[in-house]
Amino acid sequence: MRLEYFQMVDRVVTLGADHISVESQVPETSPVFEGHFPGYPIVPGVLLVETMAQTAGWLLLALERMERMPFLLKVNGANFRGFVGPGAKLVVEAKRTHDGSGYAVAEARILSEGKRVADAEITFRIMPFPAEALREAMTATASRIGLPGHSGAGQA
Amino acid sequence: MTSPVFDRIAEIIAENSEVAHEDITPGAHVINDLGIDSLDFLDIVFAIDKAFGIKVPVETWTQEVNAGTAPAEQYFVMGNLAQRIEELVAAKQAKG
Numbered sequence: 159m160r161l162e163y164f165q166m167v168d169r170v171v172t173l174g175a176d177h178i179s180v181e182s183q184v185p186e187t188s189p190v191f192e193g194h195f196p197g198y199p200i201v202p203g204v205l206l207v208e209t210m211a212q213t214a215g216w217l218l219l220a221l222e223r224m225e226r227m228p229f230l231l232k233v234n235g236a237n238f239r240g241f242v243g244p245g246a247k248l249v250v251e252a253k254r255t256h257d258g259s260g261y262a263v264a265e266a267r268i269l270s271e272g273k274r275v276a277d278a279e280i281t282f283r284i285m286p287f288p289a290e291a292l293r294e295a296m297t298a299t300a301s302r303i304g305l306p307g308h309s310g311a312g313q314a
Numbered sequence: 315m316t317s318p319v320f321d322r323i324a325e326i327i328a329e330n331s332e333v334a335h336e337d338i339t340p341g342a343h344v345i346n347d348l349g350i351d352s353l354d355f356l357d358i359v360f361a362i363d364k365a366f367g368i369k370v371p372v373e374t375w376t377q378e379v380n381a382g383t384a385p386a387e388q389y390f391v392m393g394n395l396a397q398r399i400e401e402l403v404a405a406k407q408a409k410g
Contacts, residue, residue, distance in 0.1 A: 231353065258363055260373040261356050281356070 178217035210266035214252035228282035320396035340393030
């Protein structure tokens, strides 16, 4: 996990027909922690939402066979149930709950030491890649995090 | 006199937007007259999908309108929209 580069997913653990599980480790240090908060570093809630959105996004990308890109459209009922600090090892799970025409809805949650620390319902618009460079970048990242169907074992 | 499907769609629109229920008439264009934006429209489609157990083919409809092979009114005027939904529900029931 590299917070300042929005690299929220380290490794895909499992990928199923409508669900995904990934691992991410919060870095021990990050410029983000200098401001959030001085003397008491915790991952901002918006970045936990981003982590859930990226996890669900990888599920949808896999289901779309990397041919179309999901873009965040709506976050519903986001809950932050516990603090996430430096070094925390996270398991992030997402499940597609609705496959619409040009959109999809997923439920996602973050676990830390087996305890749920965040959850949300996330809606995505799904559309053709608007730029070839984006498609190439997503394909390269898919390989880095070990998305099944793409080479690469996944790494932090 | 409106159909039960029309009335259910009108309820969904009123619940998912700021449009007053009485403004949702059979001749109203969902976007031009009711002023529903794209996010609200997807919320409405999501609710229709769930309520009727169907997948409203919005992508196909939009492509047809953009390509000029179908008039927007065919899908996005309330009375016609309700009729399209009824057709989708009937097709689903026919499949069993």
